Amino acid sequence: xxxxxxxxxxxxxxxxxxxxxxxxxxxxxxxxxxxxxxxxxxxxxxxxxxxxxxxxxxxxxxxxxxxxxxxxxxxxxxxxxxxxxxxxxxxxxxxxxxxxxxxxxxxxxxxxxxxxxxxxxxxxxxxxxxxxxxxxxxxxxxxxxxxxxxxxxxxxxxxxxxxxxxxxxxxxxxxxxxxxxxxxxxxxxxxxxxxxxxxxxxxxxxxxxxxxxxxxxxxxxxxxxxxxxxxxxxxxxxxxxxxxxxxxxxxxxxxxxxxxxxxxxxxxxxxxxxxxxxxxxxxxxxxxxxxxxxxxxxxxxxxxxxxxxxxxxxxxxxxxxxxxxxxxxxxxxxxxxxxxxxxxxxxxxxxxxxxxxxxxxxxxxxxxxxxxxxxxxxxxxxxxxxxxxxxxxxxxxxxxxxxxxxxxxxxxxxxxxxxxxxxxxxxxxxxxxxxxxxxxxxxxxxxxxxxxxxxxxxxxxxxxxxxxxxxxxxxxxx
Numbered sequence: 001x002x003x004x005x006x007x008x009x010x011x012x013x014x015x016x017x018x019x020x021x022x023x024x025x026x027x028x029x030x031x032x033x034x035x036x037x038x039x040x041x042x043x044x045x046x047x048x049x050x051x052x053x054x055x056x057x058x059x060x061x062x063x064x065x066x067x068x069x070x071x072x073x074x075x076x077x078x079x080x081x082x083x084x085x086x087x088x089x090x091x092x093x094x095x096x097x098x099x100x101x102x103x104x105x106x107x108x109x110x111x112x113x114x115x116x117x118x119x120x121x122x123x124x125x126x127x128x129x130x131x132x133x134x135x136x137x138x139x140x141x142x143x144x145x146x147x148x149x150x151x152x153x154x155x156x157x158x159x160x161x162x163x164x165x166x167x168x169x170x171x172x173x174x175x176x177x178x179x180x181x182x183x184x185x186x187x188x189x190x191x192x193x194x195x196x197x198x199x200x201x202x203x204x205x206x207x208x209x210x211x212x213x214x215x216x217x218x219x220x221x222x223x224x225x226x227x228x229x230x231x232x233x234x235x236x237x238x239x240x241x242x243x244x245x246x247x248x249x250x251x252x253x254x255x256x257x258x259x260x261x262x263x264x265x266x267x268x269x270x271x272x273x274x275x276x277x278x279x280x281x282x283x284x285x286x287x288x289x290x291x292x293x294x295x296x297x298x299x300x301x302x303x304x305x306x307x308x309x310x311x312x313x314x315x316x317x318x319x320x321x322x323x324x325x326x327x328x329x330x331x332x333x334x335x336x337x338x339x340x341x342x343x344x345x346x347x348x349x350x351x352x353x354x355x356x357x358x359x360x361x362x363x364x365x366x367x368x369x370x371x372x373x374x375x376x377x378x379x380x381x382x383x384x385x386x387x388x389x390x391x392x393x394x395x396x397x398x399x400x401x402x403x404x405x406x407x408x409x410x411x412x413x414x415x416x417x418x419x420x421x422x423x424x425x426x427x428x429x430x431x432x433x434x435x436x437x438x439x440x441x442x443x444x445x446x447x448x449x450x451x452x453x454x455x456x457x458x459x460x461x462x463x464x465x466x467x468x469x470x471x472x473x474x475x476x477x478x
Contacts, residue, residue, distance in 0.1 A: 105471040108435050109461035114452045115438035116248055116275070116411050118295040118302050122366040122456040125299070130362055134354045140347070147357055148346030154364045155306065158373050159277065162284055166309045166344040169352060171330045174274035177291035177305030178203065180331045181270050182242070185289070185313065186211060188320040189267055190218040192235040197226060197247035198444040199272065207242070211325070226250040226446050227400040227413075237262035241269045246276040249442035251413030251450070252401045253280065261286040268316055277306075278373060279380040279410045279454055288313040294356070297376065297410060298363035299456040301356040307343075314339055367455070376455040377409075383453035383462045384409040390466040396473055400448055410454045413441060418476060420447040426476045435468045 113120040134147050152167045161167060170177050186207060193204045204221055207213050220239070222230040229252055235241050241261070246253040253276065254260075261269055261283075268288040276282070278297040282290065290308040294300030309317075317334055330349050333340055343349060367376055384407070391397050396417035401407040416423055423441075427449060430436040441448035453462065 105467035107464055108433070108468065109464040111458070111461055112434050112437050114436050114457065114465070116442075116450050116452045117293075119297070119299045119452055119454055120456045121299045122363055123458055124366070125362070127359075130355065130358045132358075134358060137354065139352055139354060144354060145346045147354065147361065148348060148352070151357055151361050151364070152344065152346060154361065158364060158367060159282065160284070160373065161308060162310075164311050165284065166314065166339075166341075168307045168309075168344040169346070169348050169357075170305045170307045170343070171303075171348075171350055171352075173295065173302055173305045174272060174291050174293035175305070176330070177293075177307045178270070178272050179206065180305075180307065180333065181289045181291065181313075182207065182211065183325065183327055183331050184322075184333050185268060185270070185316050185320065186240060186242075187213055187216055187322045187325070188240070188316060190220070190236075190239045192220050192222060192239045192241045194222040194230055194232060194235065194241065194243040196224040196229055196252055197244070197250035198442060199248060200242075200244045203242055203244075203272065216323075227252060227402060229254070229406050232260040235260065236267070237265035238267055240267040243269070243271060245271050245273040245282075246280065246408050246410060248275040248408075248411040249413075249445050249450075250400055251408040251411050252406050253408045255405055256281065258283045258286040268313060275408070275410045275454075278367065278376045280377065284310075288316075294360045294363070297380075297454040297456070298360070298367060299454070300360045300363050301353070304352060304356055304360070309344075370455070379455035379457075379459065380409040380453055382459045383457055384412060386459060386462045386466065387412055387414070387451065387453070390469070394470065396477075397469070400446070410452065412451045412453050413445065413448050414451070415446065415448050416473065418447075418473070422476045423447045423449065426472050429472045429475060430468060433468070433472075435472075436465055 111120060134143055137144055139148065148169060152169065156167050170180060191213060193207060195201045195204050207219060213219050222234060224230040227250060269286060270289040271287045273282065273290050274292040275296050277292040288310040292306050294304055295302040317339055318337060391399060398415050399407060400413040400415055416426065418426060427440040439449045439451055441450050
């Protein structure tokens with residue numbers, strides 16, 4: 001069926017015609033070609049494709065070094081010029097459109113998962129590799145505590161967290177960890193809340209509407225639109241500062257080093273770093289409270305959060321008790337005015353999933369195998385570089401974050417030269433082709449796409465995705 005004439009000549013198409021053949025013959029041949037193009041999706045044809053007729057004439061397509069879309073374009077011209085007179089221009093145009101729609105731009109990503117949370121599992125992941133000895137055992141057992149403490153110790157080691165900082169596993173993912181910090185610590189002094197996307201805006205709303213902090217302290221809002229940062233230099237070292245390190249729904253992060261945070265501050269910094277930890281360098285000396293979840297950069301499971309406290313944060317917990325603010329059990333970090341130190345040694349507040357714990361430990365082991373924290377950051381940067389190159393070569397796509405210095409290397413958000421309905425069609429088309437799953441922009445963000453580029457996503461898959469973005473854009477736009 002396939003032959004291989006390695007000829008340097010350009011594509012040539014000859015369509016045999018017999019004056020006595022009815023128009024339906026040519027329509028049938030065209031439909032056969034259309035079927036073949038559907039069957040050849042995701043492949044480049046580097047050989048010839050002959051289709052014999054009932055006697056001795058053939059349609060031959062030499063497509064050396066030409067992708068199906070290009071070959072389809074050449075074939076459509078030949079069909080229009082030679083077969084179309086027998087079936088009419090309308091039929092020729094319709095079949096040409098079918099040819100063009102069927103053409104694929106190249107190999108698909110080996111893994112189409114680009115969700116921004118829960119995120120893709122690490123390469124080589126298999127649930128069968130997870131130890132099962134802790135499953136079905138109490139998390140209060142010797143084994144359960146050992147596994148929980150091991151997860152804490154490995155986290156601290158791999159992230160280079162200072163020895164005098166505490167790391168704990170807490171309920172309810174990053175949201176639970178950050179709310180826990182807000183409800184325990186805010187209200188002791190005036191507050192600057194910085195937000196430029198939906199989650200940061202949510203922290204501001206909780207502080208004002210639920211904690212009602214404006215009734216007792218001054219709460220100043222520093223905000224900017226999607227794709228931008230507020231002027232962070234307007235924050236005060238004598239006020240508590242709440243901010244997200246990386247805006248997952250806008251693709252905007254704070255600049256490296258967090259130089260806008262004073263070393264001699266008297267207030268605390270509360271940082272939601274859920275899509276930054278293990279992908280960006282964390283300046284721990286600038287951060288008093290840091291939270292993240294397992295299900296982001298490491299591709300772990302949801303429902304568990306990580307709470308990292310500086311000595312200054314611990315001092316706040318032990319010296320400040322909010323008035324008239326009852327705390328639910330899963331938020332309580334102190335007992336009789338002292339820090340509940342057991343939380344930071346593996347004695348969790350409530351029952352964790354030991355399978356999720358083992359899954360997280362497995363992800364940490366994989367991270368170590370690719371170079372630890374530095375290796376993970378490098379992979380994320382490489383993934384972003386692929387998209388930056390593609391965007392620079394195509395005018396119809398752009399970053400929501402125009403400034404490269406504040407552009408996320410995990411939650412990469414892009415705008416398209418399409419209206420909102422077309423963007424939905426664009427996303428659905430890539431999903432249907434099993435090329436890219438879950439890349440629609442966040443519901444509160446401007447119409448856009450969001451491609452997760454954390455380290456569990458392989459750079460080769462990001463590279464394979466780029467031609468498909470162009471293909472989907474052409475399909476929707478045209």
